[in-house]
Amino acid sequence: MSHDFNNGEKIVYATRLHWIIFFWAALFLLLTIIFITSQEEVFRETWGLPFTFTCLAGLRAFFKRVCSKFIITDQRIILKTGLLRRHCVDLYLNSINGVQVKQGLLGSFLGYGTVVVASHGARESFSKISKPLEFREKVREAKGGGR
Secondary structure, three states: OOOEOOOOOEEEEEEOEOHHHHHHHHHHHHHHHHHHHOOOHHHHHOOHHHHHHHHHHHHHHHHHHHOOEEEEEOOEEEEEEOOOOOEEEEEEHHHOOEEEEEOOHHHHHHOEEEEEEEEOOEEEEEEEEEOHHHHHHHHHHHHOOOO
16 A cells, blocks of 8 residues: 655554444444334334434444544554544654553454553544554554564
């Protein structure tokens, strides 16, 4: 993946939020299907509520995923999340003290986790990032450490 910035900076790695952010939308979709196919009339008539939650949760997750960027260039890392409430972190590689990855059992199995970037007293945390261990390794490689 190579993209040139105006100053010749090149993207060396990029990732996004993991598909797990669609969990609630999928759960509400399952409930909607259960309600629609139910033998009980009261459930068949009230399928609109879980369907509404399905749509809201799905749209929220979609926009969250589309509006989030986790980029490593040959000079810095750029972390952006949010649509209405943007959270942007732009750190030069030489100012980064470390990158920590936190993963639970499910995150390890499915390939997502929380990335914590430490830089001169500040710590920025971003959760549900896809392939967090690879992200950490690419930061190390971009810094020239390789480990």
